[in-house]
Amino acid sequence: MTQDRADYSEISKVYDSARRLDKPHIEWWLKRLAEAGELGPGRRLLDLGCGTGRWTIPLVERTGCEAVGVDNSPDMLTRARVKDHTGWIEWLLGDAHAPSVPAESFDCALMSLMLHHLDEPLVAFRSAFAALRPGGVLLIRQGTLDQILDDPAHRFLPEAVTVDRKRTPFWVEVESWLSEAGYDGVAAETVQIPTVNSPEELLAESEARVCSVFRLIPEQAYARGVARLREYIEHHRDDPWLLKDDMTLFVARKPQ
Numbered sequence: 001m002t003q004d005r006a007d008y009s010e011i012s013k014v015y016d017s018a019r020r021l022d023k024p025h026i027e028w029w030l031k032r033l034a035e036a037g038e039l040g041p042g043r044r045l046l047d048l049g050c051g052t053g054r055w056t057i058p059l060v061e062r063t064g065c066e067a068v069g070v071d072n073s074p075d076m077l078t079r080a081r082v083k084d085h086t087g088w089i090e091w092l093l094g095d096a097h098a099p100s101v102p103a104e105s106f107d108c109a110l111m112s113l114m115l116h117h118l119d120e121p122l123v124a125f126r127s128a129f130a131a132l133r134p135g136g137v138l139l140i141r142q143g144t145l146d147q148i149l150d151d152p153a154h155r156f157l158p159e160a161v162t163v164d165r166k167r168t169p170f171w172v173e174v175e176s177w178l179s180e181a182g183y184d185g186v187a188a189e190t191v192q193i194p195t196v197n198s199p200e201e202l203l204a205e206s207e208a209r210v211c212s213v214f215r216l217i218p219e220q221a222y223a224r225g226v227a228r229l230r231e232y233i234e235h236h237r238d239d240p241w242l243l244k245d246d247m248t249l250f251v252a253r254k255p256q
Contacts (some may be wrong), residue, residue, distance in 0.1 A: 024194040029141070030058055032191075036251050037108035037139050039063040046070070046106040046131055049114035050094040052156065053080035053089070056110075060086045068101060070094045096124045104133045112141040116168040125181035132254045138183060140250035144171040147190075147246040152202060156232065157225030159217040164189070174250055183252035193245045199233040202242055230254075 004161065037046060041064040047056040050069030057080070060067050067089045071077050077091050084091070094100050097120060109128040118124050128138050145168045148154055154161045169177075171188065178186045196202045206226050209215055214222055226239065233242065 011047045025191075028191075028193055030055075032249065033110065033141070034059060034063050034170045036249065037110065039065045039108060041065065043107040044068070044105065046099070046101060046109040046128070047201060048099060048109060048111050049117060050080060050091070050130060051076045053083055053091075055112050056080070056089055057084055057086065059110075060088050064088075068092060068106075070096060070101070072096075077249055092146045096127065097101070098127055099122075099131065101131050103130050106131050107133055107136050109136070109138045110141070113143070113178060115140070115142050115174065116164065121169065121174070122177045122181060125177055125183075129181050129183065129254055134254055135256045136254045138178070138250075138252045138254070139238070140174065140178075140252075141247065142174070143245060143247045144169060144174060145149060146170050147248065151245055152229060153206070153211055153213065153241060157214070157221065157223040159215065159225070163213050171248060173247075178250065178252040182254070184255045186250065186252045188248050188250045191247045191249060192244055195245045196243055199237045199239075199242045203230055203233055236238040 030082065033039075035158050037045065039059060043063070043065040045056070045059060045067040047053075047066050047067060047069045050056045050071050053069055056069045059065065063089070068091075069077070069080060069089055070092045072093065072095050074093060075200065077093060081091050090099065096114060096118060109132055111124070111128070114124075115121050123136070128253070143151070148164065149161060150170065175186055175188060196205065203226075205211070206214065206229055209222070235244070236254075248251060
C-alpha cells in the first residue's frame, strides 16, 4: 500500500549526508536564486518548506539577507537550527499553506521541491503572495511531472510514477496557478545540469531513500527498483543521463 506523506522524522536523519553542498549543481543554483530573488543586505527571504536549511543558510551567508524558514517537520527544523550560525534566520514550525508570518513583510519567497508536498498549491501560492511586499518575487524550484517521468527514480521504479502522477503538477498547471493567485510576469526556465558527481552517488542516494517518493511505495517495489538501477549502473556507468535532472525555475512577481 502507498502512503500519502513521507515520514520526514526518518528522512531528516540522512537528508544532509545525502544532499551535500558539494553537489555539482548547488553553486549554480545559489547564484541563480540570489540573482532572481534580488537578495542582499536589507532584504528578507521566506523559505517555505525549508527543511534543514539547505538553501536558506547559504543564501543568507552569501547575500547578507535576513530569512524566515518554515517547515512542518520538527526534526528537519532541529537540524536546521544546529547548522545555522548566521544569527539572521528565524525557524518556524508551520504549514506552507498558511505560514504564521506578517503580511507584506518579505521581498522574496522560495519553494524548492515543495509542490509535490502540497495538498493545495494554489492556496500556498496565495499565502506567499500575501506575505510578499508589493514588487516581491516568488521563486519555485521544481521538477514538474513532464520533466521527471523518465529520470532514473521513475524509470526504474514505475510505482513511483503512480505516486507522482497524483501529487506532482505539470509545468502548465504551475503557470496557471501563479496567474490565478495574482502574480504578474510569470517566467519559467528549464535547467539541466549534473545533480550528482557519479552514478555511485546516485545509487547511494537511492539506497538512503532521501527522495520522498521512495518512502511512498511498497517495500518490495522499492527493492526491485533499486536492484534495476544498480544493474544498469554496472553496465552503463558512463551514461550521462544518470547524472542530470531537468528542473524548472519559475519566477513570479507580486504587482507593485
